[in-house]
Amino acid sequence: MPQAAVAGALAAAREGVSVVLVGDEGAIRQELRAQGGELPVHHAPDTVRMEDHAAEVRRRKDSSIMQAMRLTKEGDASACVSVGHSGATMAAALFVLGRLKGVERPAILANIPTAKGFCALIDAGANADCRPTHLQQFAVMGSVYARLFYGLPNPSVGLISIGEEPEKGNELTREAHALLQKTPGIAFYGNVEGRDLLKGTTDVVVADGFTGNVMLKLAEGEAKVIFGWVREALTGGGFGTKLGAALVRSALRRVAARLDPAEYGAQPLLGVDGYAFIGHGSSDARAIKNALLTAKRAVEAELLPKIKAGMAALEPARAS
C-alpha cells in the first residue's frame, strides 16, 4: 500500500469518512505507524498489478480489489474505492456486485470541469463498443447522478456527435439520437460536438466508452500541455515578463486547479449493484482523500437506489 493511499485515507478519516484499508496488513500497518495514524485494516495477501490482465481478477479471490469488493457486497463496507488497475476494478465490480436490473453495460462517469461548472461524461471508458440502448441507459444514469451531485432538478443531456442535426454522426449516434428523443425522465438536448464538452453546453454528455475515454484523456492532456506552454512563456521572458509572472502566479494556479482531476476525486462505475469508484492511477493523497469523500457523498445521497428507480422507470418505456 503506497504512502499516498494511507495519507489520503487518514485525511479522509479526519473529515468523517470511516475508512477500512484493504491490502497487505503488515505493509499497511507499517505505513500507518510511519505516518502516526490508526485505521482498521482488512488483510488481502494478493495484489492485481498494472501489468496483469483484468480478466484474471475472478481467479484471484485473495487480491485486495476482490476482497474490498466482497466487503462492499456483504455490507461490511458501503463503497469500494480503488486507485489501482481500472480494468480489474471494473471486472471485480461486475463479478462480485453484479449488474443492476435494466443496465446492460455499467459505465464510468467522469466529472469534467466546464466554463459553467461541471458536466458528467458517461461512458468515460468502460465499454469500447456500444449499442444505442447502452447509450440510452448511460443517459438515464448520468441524469440521476447530475441531479444529485450538481443539484440540478432537470439536467440537460447531450449526445456526442459530429454535427448538431439528428442525422449527423455515425450509425450508433443516429440510432441513439432517435432513442434518446423518446426516453422518459431525461431532458435530451440533442447532439453536441467536441467543443461543447468544456463549454458546458449540457450537464450530461453521453458517449460510447471509446469516444468518451479519448475525450477524457485529450481534455486532461491538453490542459497539461497548455499550462506547460504558459509556464515556459512566463519564465522564458525578459525581466518585465518575469516580474509579471510572479504577480499573476497565484491567479494562474487557481485556473490550473480548476482542471486538476484530483479536485473532483474518483469516477463512479454506474450500473453495478453497489458503490464502486475508480480513481486516477497517478492519484496523490489529496486525490485519494477526495475520492473517499465522493464515495461517502454518493452513499449519503442514495445514488444507488435512485439509479435503480431511474432504470425501473425506463423499463415500461422499453417494453411498450
Added chain:
Amino acid sequence: MPQAAVAGALAAAREGVSVVLVGDEGAIRQELRAQGGELPVHHAPDTVRMEDHAAEVRRRKDSSIMQAMRLTKEGDASACVSVGHSGATMAAALFVLGRLKGVERPAILANIPTAKGFCALIDAGANADCRPTHLQQFAVMGSVYARLFYGLPNPSVGLISIGEEPEKGNELTREAHALLQKTPGIAFYGNVEGRDLLKGTTDVVVADGFTGNVMLKLAEGEAKVIFGWVREALTGGGFGTKLGAALVRSALRRVAARLDPAEYGAQPLLGVDGYAFIGHGSSDARAIKNALLTAKRAVEAELLPKIKAGMAALEPARAS
C-alpha cells in the same frame, strides 16, 4: 463573397499566390473595388448555403463550389480552397475530382499544434463510420503529408485507441492495429491515447472520422475555454494581478497564437484526384490567406503525385 475572403485573397496574391475568385461576379468586383485591389473573377451565379444539404451540390452545377472544383479538374486552377459548407466541399470534390486509385474513402487532415511542433490528425471528420482498411489508407496518406509538410523523413504513425496494448480499443482499432503493423512504407508506432495528441507522441494520428472530428473540436474548444479562464483570472484580480497581467500579456498572446487554427490555414481533403482544401467556416482574412498559401505549398511540393505513389506502393501489399 464576404469581405474576409477578398481581403485574404488579396493578401495571398501579394505573397505570390495566383488567386481566382469564384462566386457572384458583381458582388466580388464591388468588394475588390472597396478594398482597392484587382484579381481575376470566375462568375458563379449560385451559392450552396450552410443550411443546404451536402448531397444537393451535384445538381447545383452553377454553384461557386462546383465551379471552383470544375476549374481545378480542368487545370484552369491548381487547387480549390473553400471556407464554405464543408460537407458540400467534400461532395463536390468527390463528384468532380473523383477518388484516387486505392483510396476507398478520402479523408480530412487537420494540423494539430503539439508540444513538439505539429501532428497530422487524419480523418478529422470526412467519414463517420470506417473500416480497418480505411484507417490503413489514412495512415499512408498522413505519412506522405507529414514527410512533405513537416520535413520528416520517417514520420511516426499512432492509432488512436484507449490503451497502449494492441488488444485495447474497439473492434475497429483492434483490426486496424493488426493491419497497420504490416503496412509497408509507414513507421507504425502503435496505439496512442487522447493525451498523446497534444503531447506530440507521434507525427501522424490515425482515427475514424467520428473520433477525429470530436477530438479536433474538443482540442479547439478547450483552448478557448482555458484562455477565457486565464483572461478572467488576470483581469478579475487586485492591483498586483492587473499589473502582472499587463506585463505578461504579449507572452500569453504568443501561447494563444500557437493554438489558433487560423495559423495553420486550411485542411486538405486527401484521397481525391486533385487539390481540395477545406477552411474553417469562421475564417478571417489571415486564415484565408494562410489557406491559400498552404494550397500553393502543397502543389509545389507535389503532394498529389506523392500520395498516388504511396497508395500504389500499398497495392501489392494488399494483393498479397
